[in-house]
Amino acid sequence: MHADISAPPGAQAPSGGGTPTVIRLLVLATFVVILNETIMINAIPRLMTDLKVSDRSAQWVSTAFMLTMAALIPATGWFLQRVTTRRAYALAMGVFLVGTALSSVAPSFAILLVGRVIQAGGTAVMMPLLMTTLMTVVHEQDRGRVMGNVTLAISVAPAMGPVISGLILQIGSWRWLFVLMLPIAGVVTWLGLRKLENIGEPQSGAIDVASVILAALGFGSLVYGLSKFGGGDATTPALIIAAGAALIAVFAWRQIRLQRGSGPLLDLRVLLAPTYTKSLVLMAVAFLAMMGSMILLPLYLQTLRGLSPLQTGLLVMPGGLAMGLLGPTVGKIFDRFGGRVLVIPAAIGITAALAGFTQISLTMPYWQLLALHILLMASLAAAFTPVFTLGLGSLPMQLYSHGSSMLGTLQQVAAAFGTALVVTIMSGRANSLIDSGTAVPEAHLNGMRLAFAVSAALSILVIVMAVLLPSRAPEPEHAAPTVDELEDATPVLVKD
Known part of the structure; x- marks a missing residue:
């Protein structure tokens, strides 16, 4: 007996028209959160001086963000099917705001790293939420036009991060990278919660904890191993990548087996x-x-x-x-x-x-x-x-x-x-x-x-x-x- 894979009620795409308000809001929010993935690249020298860490340690403000994204995104497909649009948005932006606030006042490098991980946790939900909602509410004949606007959020934001941080760092501390982001993200969150409507109906189903662990360790190890290449020692990164690939293979096998029951994580x-x-x-x-x-x-x-x-x-x-x-x-x-x-x-x-x-x-x-x-x-x-x-x-x-x-x-x-x-x-x-x-x-x-x-x-x-x-x-x-x-x-x- 196969799992129920019918589309959620009320999730049919309407016929053409302008860009729905829900998409405009999600594009704006996604741009704000994804911008943070690369915004710390130029701040590495400042962090080394202010927080007294080595260059390798300082690189973790970007590496940790990327690792968290890789570990959490595989679970977002399951998550978005089981919560309302508003709840997913509120959770993602709420978590992002907490991480941003913590990073802005971090007294030590360890606290800054925790803040970056929390930021990435909110960011991991936003892009899949945007893409899923777009494909659901926008008619096929309008998808190219609307997806063109989405390109701004998912592609331009990482490219603009170093530019914006370079400008801010010319006149202020690295903390301003987070301080200036807080009111912007706060306004975007408020607008979204005020205007956003739920799309479709959430489905029920328990999460498979083993799949979550396998995905986090597998994809996290793969990205971490890749990030360690180029430092001289190639053996350790290669072993980490091999371990990550093995865990991903087990994860894939488990997803296929779960299809017979309540449904897979991915x-x-x-x-x-x-x-x-x-x-x-x-x-x-x-x-x-x-x-x-x-x-x-x-x-x-x-x-x-x-x-x-x-x-x-x-x-x-x-x-x-x-x-x-x-x-x-x-x-x-x-x-x-x-x-x-x-x-x-x-x-x-x-x-x-x-x-x-x-x-x-x-x-x-x-x-x-x-x-x-x-x-x-x-x-x-x-x-x-x-x-x-x-x-x-x-x-x-x-x-x-x-x-x-x-x-x-x-x-x-x-x-x-x-x-x-x-x-x-x-x-x-x-x-x-x-x-x-x-x-x-x-x-x-x-x-x-x-x-x-x-x-x-x-x-x-x-x-x-x-x-x-x-x-x-x-x-x-x-x-x-x-x-x-x-x-x-x-x-x-x-x-x-």
């Missing part, structure tokens, strides 16, 4: 939708490219070209703005012409931009760097909106929350993998050249070129997936695949 039947799986791969590699460039470009500009964090932030800001401003236009084009006219040129643009970055030098004109960065960000904007819309649109309604959770989880893993990949390649190449007698600046420059070259090579996979994607999402079947179908596909899922 429904893996989303992977049996071909369009969703292709979208997932494309998004992961594209996000990897974005995060890799976010690490390499500031390193190049500050260590080799001598720019300050503020100057670096201002140089990369046009790319982030282009990404956000193009979102609505990309959405409208998608609604009218479909995804292929956007995704294929975007995939080529991503590869071209990364290939262009392999030519960086100590004298490369800043306008060329600016042009390449804008090309990369604009191409990512043109890819993300269609990919999210096509992927989730190919799922039956009852799997939207699980599809959103899978996307969010993979984003965190891709971000960690992208960072680990470029840092490891860059450091390995630079150290090798320094040992052979090459000057330090030239060695680091060569390391960065090689890291960009590897990223460009990987981005060819984005082009392949773009060609394979349909222009429109296929009509999802009313019911998701059965447990037996999922079990038949298990060897394929594990192998992939």
Whole structure:
């Protein structure tokens, strides 16, 4: 006997119209909370001085945030099906506000770290909540336009974090990064609770504690292991990654078995939708490219070209703005012409931009760097909106929350993998050249070129997936695949 997977009552998408108020509010809230994922990058030197910690310890203000997101997002699919929209929003924003307030007054680094973990706990719920609600309340013919606005929150916010923090740190303490966020997040929370309406009806069902533990340890270990690469010792991170992968395999097996009962924590039947799986791969590699460039470009500009964090932030800001401003236009084009006219040129643009970055030098004109960065960000904007819309649109309604959770989880893993990949390649190449007698600046420059070259090579996979994607999402079947179908596909899922 199979678990009941019918869509919740009252959750049918209405016909077209403007962007629903609920989506506007959730986009605003999601932008505010996701901005915090990268806002501490520029504050590392200040933390080392003020709180008397090493650079490795200080990096944990970003690593802990990412780890918490990776550990909690897999559970959000189950959670969002069992609470009302208002309750999920109130809990997410309430937790985020508590974490922000604690971080702003943290007397020690340990308390700051606790505050960041609490912040991330609220953030982990917001993106899946936004994506699930959007797919439920927005009619298919309007999804591209609305998803284009969502791009601002999920893609531009991480890119703008270092820029905003660079500006604030020029005039004040790192504590102002949290102090200024408190009233903004408070107003957004108040507006949401005042205007937000519940979408659909929550379902009943007990949570599988073992699945929660396996997901937290598995995805958390995977992201942590990836984040430790590039520090010299490769054995320990490799063992942590292997342990994480093993725990994720056990987690996947358990989800398949739970499908016979009250339902899994993360429904893996989303992977049996071909369009969703292709979208997932494309998004992961594209996000990897974005995060890799976010690490390499500031390193190049500050260590080799001598720019300050503020100057670096201002140089990369046009790319982030282009990404956000193009979102609505990309959405409208998608609604009218479909995804292929956007995704294929975007995939080529991503590869071209990364290939262009392999030519960086100590004298490369800043306008060329600016042009390449804008090309990369604009191409990512043109890819993300269609990919999210096509992927989730190919799922039956009852799997939207699980599809959103899978996307969010993979984003965190891709971000960690992208960072680990470029840092490891860059450091390995630079150290090798320094040992052979090459000057330090030239060695680091060569390391960065090689890291960009590897990223460009990987981005060819984005082009392949773009060609394979349909222009429109296929009509999802009313019911998701059965447990037996999922079990038949298990060897394929594990192998992939």
